[in-house]
Structures are given as structure tokens and as C-alpha cells.
Amino acid sequence: MAQTSGAAEVYYQPNNASINTVTNRTITANYGSSKNIYSTNSGAHVFSNDEISQAIDNLSAHAKQKEYELASLTSKLSYEKRQQARASVPSSSSAPALAASRASSVALSSSSGWCARYVRKALQYAGYDFTPNPSAYQYATRGTLANAGFSKISNDSAPQVGDVVVFDRTSKHPHGHIQIFDGSHWISDFRQNGLSPYSGVYNYTTWRDTRYVDDASDRGIYLAMADK
Incomplete structure (x- = not known):
């Protein structure tokens, strides 16, 4: 309810002894007189200051209840996101995790230009079997990763330990680039500061071994693995 002066205007009708008292449809901060009267030709509706105060209190309590419900929902969503993040980490003994750990342990402080060699050795260390590419x-265009058990996933997917990203070749970078995620950093032959080792924008594809944790991992669903 907004504020007005709360003053009333009185009109006398010559042929009728009744008096129509009209007030603004809003209320003063201190409610003016002891009663606010809304009248029509069919009769008057009277609301006391106590009744108005009670209505305001009820609205305030309702608003607070909605705030509590929103805070509870926000907390629940935050918890579910944390659970999903934990669910998307393969076992430390799985092939993706072993490859990522190996790459991280031998990473250089800066690029040596041998990203394909470093990532290839890390994947082979984890047990992936394939013919090396120059x-x-x-590793993307020849189907090497696909044949080794990786599946191409959306570039918008949250990175998971063991994910491999392959950048297309360009005139500036004729060999492209390959890297693997260790849970904190993207690793090629060195520990990168971010997803891309380049300053510009380049096309790339993202690959994941979905035999361990598939794209449903963001819902906390693990796949069963058959022993080989």
C-alpha cells in the first residue's frame, strides 16, 4: 500500500440525506484518522488501523517464507552440483586417471613443441593401445582416439579427469595440438594456464573414455565395467 494524506472529501446530495465519504485508496504512514472509510452508493467498507497493520504483517510473513524457500532451494542446488562434480572423477586406478596423472608428473614448465609425444606416452602408459601419429x-582425424575407446563429446561439457582435447591444424600450427586434463590443469608437454595454449581462437574437439564415466556423470551415474 502506498502513502497518501488520508484526508477525506465529503459530498452532500440535495435530494438524499445520506453522505458519501470518499478517501484515496491508499493509506498514510500513520493511517491518518482512527478509521479509513471506502464508501460507494451501495454502502461503506470500514477498515481499522489494526486490521491494516495485521494485513501488512501477514504479507511480510508470507514474503519471508518465500525467502526461506528460495534459500533452501539454492542450498540444495549447490549441494547437488558438488555431488555431481565428485561423481565425474574416475577412479584413480582407471585408465583415464592413470594417463592424466602420468602426463602431469612429467610435464615441463614451458612448451617444448612435443605435445603429441608427451600425451601419447601418457595414454600408452595407462594401457591404451594404438599406433602413434606424427x-x-x-589423433582426432585418423580415428586414433576413437579406436582406443574415446568418444567425442560436446566442447561445453565440464572437463573430467582424463579428457583429451585435440586442436585442429592451421597454417600457423601445422601439427595442431593435443592435451589431457588432470583434474586441475590441461597438460600437453607442459602444464598450461588454461584450455587453449594459444592466444587466438582455434577449433578443437573434446574426447572422453565413456567406458569409465560417461556423459551422464553430471547426474552422478557410473557405468559398470567388464573385466578384460
């Missing part, structure tokens, strides 16, 4: 981009 260029990084070929």
Missing part, C-alpha cells in the same frame, strides 16, 4: 591433430 602430428597431434591426427
